[in-house]
Amino acid sequence: AQSVAQPEDQVNVAEGNPLTVKxxxxxxxxxxxxxxxxxxNRGLQFLLKYITGDNLVKGSYGFEAxxxxxxxxxxxxxxxxxxxxxxxxxxxxxxINTGNQFYFGTGTSLTVxx
Amino acid sequence: DTEVTQTPKHLVMGMTNKKSLKCEQHMGHxxxxxxxxxxxKPPELMFVYxxxxxxxxxxxxxxxxxxxxxxxxLNLHLHALQPEDSALYLCASSQEKSSYNSPLHFGxxxxxxxx
Numbered sequence: 037a038q039s040v041a042q043p044e045d046q047v048n049v050a051e052g053n054p055l056t057v058k059x060x061x062x063x064x065x066x067x068x069x070x071x072x073x074x075x076x077n078r079g080l081q082f083l084l085k086y087i088t089g090d091n092l093v094k095g096s097y098g099f100e101a102x103x104x105x106x107x108x109x110x111x112x113x114x115x116x117x118x119x120x121x122x123x124x125x126x127x128x129x130x131x132i133n134t135g136n137q138f139y140f141g142t143g144t145s146l147t148v149x150x
Numbered sequence: 151d152t153e154v155t156q157t158p159k160h161l162v163m164g165m166t167n168k169k170s171l172k173c174e175q176h177m178g179h180x181x182x183x184x185x186x187x188x189x190x191k192p193p194e195l196m197f198v199y200x201x202x203x204x205x206x207x208x209x210x211x212x213x214x215x216x217x218x219x220x221x222x223x224l225n226l227h228l229h230a231l232q233p234e235d236s237a238l239y240l241c242a243s244s245q246e247k248s249s250y251n252s253p254l255h256f257g258x259x260x261x262x263x264x265x
Contacts, residue, residue, distance in 0.1 A: 077261070079156075079256035080240070082253040132250045136250055137206070138195070141192065142191070
């Protein structure tokens, strides 16, 4: 079965510094990878996806993610963190072998310190 | 603002009550989903509807009963719930279940408390 792992429960970064939220994946076949963000008392918002093509994917709110096949990683990045980026981030993989279900990572809580 | 609308935003119900959660989308999506989410945990899939037919039921207890009256609406009927069912219930939609590059679009959820 497909799966993703988010090794860090919590990431703290100073405002203005670059941020990275890590995700590794385990899939058979081509990976279909997604990042979502969840603010308090809100649903999940789609940030970006990797299906095929360029390894650097650009998404909403200045976020980007780098797909690395050799390291089976899909880390989320932003060059300069904002306090408003503080939220819960989920990596997800879509498993086309089991009805296109989404499987979410355990989530990483990002805190940007002013 | 989300394009998937869920009502109510908050719901408190007793264990003997019957209530319903509602979800609506007007993006022309043909797949709709119910997820349950506990605090700071990932969403857990409950049900998937594809073209208004139930295609996935993740072994959800019968006290949860989904309904898809048409392609834009999704309901979740609740009856005889337990306190451990308290959670954020999220509705989501996507273009088609078979469309592997289509992301899920989530509503803001219904915060359910069972007393």
